[in-house]
Structures are given as C-alpha cells and as structure tokens.
C-alpha cells in the first residue's frame with residue numbers, strides 16, 4: 537500500500553494528481569510545511585515538516601515523501617515516475633526510449649521551468665503586479681522562461697503530448713511546473729501550443745479532483 541505524505545498545497549499535488557489518474561487507493565498523510573504554522577513545535581501543532589515523526593520518514597523534512605512497502609522515496613518527480621512505471625499503465629513508459637524521455641522532461645521541468653515559474657507565483661501573490669519592484673522580478677523570471685518555453689512550443693507544435701502521443705506522467709510533471717507560471721498575465725499567450733496543452737491537461741477529471749482537494753485546504 538502506498539502512503540503519501542504532504543498537503544495538497546505543496547508539490548504533493550503531483551503524485552496526488554497521478555494517483556487520481558490511476559485510481560489507486562493510497563493512505564494520505566497531510567503533513568504541512570512547518571513555516572506555514574505559527575509554532576510548528578507546539579504540542580498541539582499538526583503533523584508538519586519539522587515533526588519528529590515525519591523526520592523519521594525523511595530527515596530532509598520536505599514534502600512530498602512516499603512509502604511503498606520498504607521503499608521510501610522523496611522528490612516529487614522520483615515519486616511520480618516510480619508510480620507511473622510500477623502501476624500507471626499507459627501513464628508510464630512502454631519502452632526504454634520512453635523512460636529516457638520521461639526522465640528528460642522531468643529534469644527539464646525541475647531545472648529550467650520550476651524555479652522561474654515559482655518566482656512568478658510568489659511575486660504575483662505578494663502583489664508584485666502592482667509595484668515596480670514586483671514587476672521587474674516578474675519580468676526577469678518571464679525572460680528566464682522564454683527559452684525553455686520556446687523549446688516546449690516547438691515540441692507541442694508537432695505532437696499533442698510530451699511523450700508517446702498520449703497523456704503520461706511526463707505531462708503531469710511538466711504541467712505542474714508550468715502551473716506556477718500561469719499567474720503571469722500574458723506570458724503563456726506567447727506560446728499558444730503550450731497554453732492549449734496546459735489547458736487540456738488541467739481539464740482532465742483527475743486534475744480537477746486534485747484541485748478540489750487543494751481548494752478545500754486552508755490557504
């Protein structure tokens with residue numbers, strides 16, 4: 537049985553979305569980020585990334601983490617790739633080449649997209665669209681994204697999905713990185729194939745189920 541640690545409002549959204557696609561049962565332990573609590577060490581604090589019980593699962597103290605029998609995995613993309621490979625059917629790779637491509641796109645998402653996209657999310661959430669400082673952080677982050685987005689635009693102009701002409705874990709991993717950049721008011725319009733692909737990914741029932749769970753959590 538799979539146990540997944542991490543609230544929806546975290547990168548745990550990635551394996552949660554994947555598990556909803558698979559329809560696999562799992563135990564969800566909603567560990568929350570310690571920094572979101574007034575006193576993470578208080579006796580009555582909910583289970584959080586600084587709780588000794590959670591640090592016993594992963595000394596890194598970050599979510600998501602997952603156990604599958606004796607296997608303990610951290611890193612959201614390692615978790616999604618493992619689940620897709622072992623129980624994901626068509627969501628996982630069918631050949632060694634597909635395995636390599638799914639790994640490539642996960643690494644691309646983590647190294648080229650996630651950080652600048654998050655910079656946009658945080659700056660917009662801080663009201664950055666209304667201040668010159670915020671606008672310049674957002675413009676700089678958008679500029680960092682234009683090159684990888686041009687790469688994605690070229691790819692998605694020739695195929696409907698990231699790998700194998702079907703929806704796979706590669707789409708989930710990249711769509712979840714791209715989601716952070718969606719709060720930029722105009723960037724995605726520059727890359728229409730990426731925009732259409734992202735909207736198609738997010739129209740899937742499993743994404744909506746994950747999103748409902750996320751919205752049900754306190755911000």
Ligand SMILES: N[C@@H](CCC(=O)N[C@@H](CS)C(=O)NCC(=O)O)C(=O)O
Pocket residue numbers: 545546547548569570571585597598599600610611612613
């Ligand atoms: N590269 C890791 C990043 C994990 C990470 O930064 N998790 C955040 C939540 S999304 C976290 O646990 N923050 C709380 C903390 O660092 O104490 C992954 O993709 O799983």
